[in-house]
Amino acid sequence: MQLRTKITSVFIVLTSLFLTGIFILVYYISKEYTESEFYLRLSQRATIAAQAYLEADELNIDIYDDIRIRHLQTLPNETEVIYPVDAALKKPLVELDNTLPESFFRKIFTKEYAELKQGEYYYTGLLYHDNEGDFIVVLSARDLYGVGKLDNLRNTLIIAFFVSIVFIFILGRYYAKQALSPISKIINEVNSIRADNLSFRLETTNGRDELTDMSRTFNNMLDRLQISFDLQSNFINNASHELRNPLTAILGQTEIALNKERSAANYHAILKNIDLEASRLDFLVNGLLKLAKTDFDSKGLVIDVIRADELVLDIKKNLDMSIPFNQIILDFEDLPENEEAITLLGSESLLNVALSNILENACKFSKNSKVILKILSDADHIMFTVTDEGVGIPEDELKNIYEPFFRASNVRGIEGFGFGLPLAYRVIKMHSGEIRVLSQIDKGTIVKIKLPNKNTYNS
Missing domain, CATH: 3.30.565.10 (Histidine kinase-like ATPase, C-terminal domain)
Incomplete structure (x- = not known):
């Protein structure tokens, strides 16, 4: 896998996870707010219902209906149920709705207010104290408007997520290409370097980014390589020259000695010269061997x-x-x-x-x-x-x-x-x-x- 593709993939995965987290959080907060708002509306209607039915001396049924029609929009599938209870004994005087859990009514007795959701229905219950006794008012309805808003929000977030991913993919691939283009340039320049152009150096800027550091490091390596090549070349040339001199002298003296018959004194002088050059050659070879020995680990x-x-x-x-x-x-x-x-x-x-x-x-x-x-x-x-x-x-x-x-x-x-x-x-x-x-x-x-x-x- 190319580095550009890998960077783009990692960027997309990380961004996807981030967007998923953000969108889930937005949806969850919106859902909580929508339900909280609907429960508030239910509790308000439950209070009005209790006042209309139970305080006939202060507010009759006709006035309640008028308030509900004029000021409070009728909720979908709205129903109100009122149960007379003994609040002191926490005991109902009539049979309660057995489709609702006992914990719901227990909470109403304890905290005088409770909320419940079953399926698509929301329930609000409150304990109402009246001069005629205590009553539990249970009001239920469906939040079609809120559910519709949440469905619309969910669909919008899903579409926004996939559009964002496509946009991020295109943008990430473009910027990955731009970010890696200097590396591609460096690779092309490095591939062009051979033993015959070791003097070539990569372009560097005055910046302090990683690519500039890499170029400088590579140039420093080229400097060391060039010095090593130059030293090796000089060493070979000098060693060849130094070895050639005594060998040439020895061969020359040997050729002179073999050219014709000579006196013992002449042979002695020639052998002395050969011995001198051989000693010089021996010293030179020993020096080279010692020098080579230091190159071992x-x-x-x-x-x-x-x-x-x-x-x-x-x-x-x-x-x-x-x-x-x-x-x-x-x-x-x-x-x-x-x-x-x-x-x-x-x-x-x-x-x-x-x-x-x-x-x-x-x-x-x-x-x-x-x-x-x-x-x-x-x-x-x-x-x-x-x-x-x-x-x-x-x-x-x-x-x-x-x-x-x-x-x-x-x-x-x-x-x-x-x-x-x-x-x-x-x-x-x-x-x-x-x-x-x-x-x-x-x-x-x-x-x-x-x-x-x-x-x-x-x-």
């Missing part, structure tokens, strides 16, 4: 309990072997006494790779100048701050530092592939952490890492 990680200070000491030990002349200084002065505050949950191998890459970059781009690694903590987080005195990163290029293979314009002459920071960024995000980089040209760089500690997971 964190559910696949082996979670370890890690102390931040021990992790840093282990990294420093490894870097002392790989970069013997490094000047990395570990600042543990502000470490808390509670070891829970510096304990975190995560993949020790990945966090080791992330922090190692950041420290290696700090050493490399500062030419082994002083690098300070400081650890801080609060109730829920552990903070690592790496400060160097290197070449810095141009301000307008900071936004690109997390893209694989990106290298700042002022470090193109320094060996590297642009894996370190993107890899560290992904590892930290996998651990629900944050990373910020502050840098100034020729003044150095500060990298701030914030990771949740063990207390965060326990709370």
